[in-house]
Amino acid sequence: MDPAEPRLARLIAERAPRVLVLGDALLDSWDSGQVHRTGRDGPVPVVEVGRRRTAPGGAANVAAALAALGARTELVTSVGDDRTGRTLRRALTEAGVRTDRWVIDPARPTAAKHRVLAGEPDEQLVARYDVLPPAPDKAVTRALADQASTALDEPWDAVLVADYGLGALDGPVRRRVRRARERIPLLVVDAHELGRWAELAPDAVTPSVEEAAGLLGEPVPDHDRASWGAARQHRLVSAAGGGHVLLTLDVDGVLWLPPEGPPRRAPAAAPAPAARACGAGDEFAAAWTAARACDVDPGPATALAQAAADVVVGRPATAVCGTGALVARLATVDRGRLLDHADLLAVLAERRAAGDRIVFTNGCFDVLHRGHVAYLQQARELGDLLVVALNSDASVSRLKGPTRPINPLADRAGVIGALAAVDLVTWFDTDSPVPLLEQARPDVYAKGGDYTAQMLPETPVIEAQGGEVRILDYLSDHSTTAIVDRVRHSPAEQA
CATH class of the missing domain: 3.40.50.620 (HUPs)
Structure with missing residues (x-):
């Protein structure tokens, strides 16, 4: 696949497309410190925590990624009435994401993924614990559906659905999106269960190999995932609703399966540990959506989005890629390119x-x-x-x-x-x-x-x-x- 031109990264910032994100928000956190002993209550390292880092995760990370690229972004989601939810909202507000249509649910905690890292400067993951709230009740989903409807009444260049299966987009919200579908110029879906969104005929979906296998009811391939996806191009396109399928391959890049034409591969920049792929899929979905919202053709948009994911993979923890970093990445892909x-x-x-x-x-x-x-x-x-x-x-x-x-x-x-x-x-x-x-x-x-x-x-x-x-x-x-x-x-x- 031909590399995208650096000017396309600036095009997003210049046009500042309006993108609405609907989905499950969560907070990522990392507690890190030195290890000098093991626990007396079990053979585990005792981490003397000296630092905590947090970042938006899930749909919140998608929204932050869009804002970093220059898109005018709003996130509609639900969080708990707790410290985690307030931390998440503050981070997105500081990133320039609109959050005034959030639904606060005092009965449920805010979803979070906590990681414990040992050692400095080469930190090693030693434990992870998640806070996964139960599905929201009917009152919350109705309130979310009302907020989504109000947001969808506004003119958007794109709507990006980030459905992580935590319940925010069940039933009522999905029905409201379906009613507004004719008014949505570009609908991109990143969902754990893509089959639930196929009836909306998304313009594009961004599944992982595991999600694509689930969509087809097949076992997850254990090798040569790109060939596996290419051989199932037409089945995946049909099952996902007939639009572009952008099969993300973690640190191996992405396979673009268009509705018509042959599959095309956008490889990752360089091999990287799987742990570094945290947030790369979110970044890819955000960058592809932003580029297409600016009328960039699907091929260059795919190359640009993979370059943005490469930037994120090269950084520790959950991160986003700004315009300058994306321009820099695209400039190094084609070393003979004359930069303006x-x-x-x-x-x-x-x-x-x-x-x-x-x-x-x-x-x-x-x-x-x-x-x-x-x-x-x-x-x-x-x-x-x-x-x-x-x-x-x-x-x-x-x-x-x-x-x-x-x-x-x-x-x-x-x-x-x-x-x-x-x-x-x-x-x-x-x-x-x-x-x-x-x-x-x-x-x-x-x-x-x-x-x-x-x-x-x-x-x-x-x-x-x-x-x-x-x-x-x-x-x-x-x-x-x-x-x-x-x-x-x-x-x-x-x-």
Whole structure:
């Protein structure tokens, strides 16, 4: 599957689609600390808890993920009148999710998943205990149905159902969604029991392999899950209501089963422990829904959603993926891609927030040679991220003459981006990169050649921003000009 363009991540934030989430909300928590002994009352480690982290889970995590991508999001759910429910509501409010239509149920606790982790910095899961409330009574489900109806009366770009089987979406709520179905431009369902939603003909469903097997009444496959799903494409599409089936494969990525056409695979970025997949399915469903709500085609939307899931898998605990992180992920998928300046700045903001040291260099790089490779390797060693800005074709012509460049900008970017030392490639049309440097604000500006820092117009800009200028080795006999001259004066050329 072709990678999605980084601009699509910004498109979601720019359009800010309106997405309503209906579902079961819960709170994830992690208690962590050191272990120095085992219990006298049993052979178990005693964790001396020193820190607790919490995050929205279930439908609440889906809503938080949508908001992080820039969608205007509301969650309709039910929670208990307890500390857990208040913590969950506060977290979503701070994330920008609308919560004023929640139903508070004093008779039921808020659902929660608690994990106990031992050791630092490499924490190990040693126990988990869940709080699973009983199904809500009829009064609560009716109240939820009324709130859902009121919400569905508003114009939405998409409705995402996150049904974790805790009872919030039983009977009355599902009937209200069915009545409003013709007014819902995009309905996406992420449910443990997909068969309950098939009559609503969802535009897409996002089952795990276990949920897909349950839908078909088959045992869960124990190997080659992608092939298993591909062989059952038409049965899964039909059983789920006729829309797109996005079969999530945990840390192995996703298999897209369209209503028409062949299956297509979006693999995960890299192998990861299954424990790291916590919340990845929620992120995928949120990102796919947000992209489709912005009229992104299903293929690119699937690639974008998998990239967002990759970001979450790469982070500890339940997490969400913001616009900057998604742009950064998409930019690294296609290393030869030319980033426009808006995408570049989004990536740099994300990496800078993570504490990375940013190195910037520039040049024509018209005919790549050993001197370039050595110089770029040196530049990469100065930090955590190397940005190479290429002169545009017009800029090269002004600097080198009308016969240059030999290779156009896109070709030069593809070659430079393929080097292991290079992380990001962008371009500039001016004679010097000063205007771009003023926006990028790198920690290090590297230049290769027979220069001194005082000779460079970039030096005052970098130093005023608190950065440093580094002059790297220069291999004059390997210059592009020398190579071009040798070719032009070769016997074959003269003949």
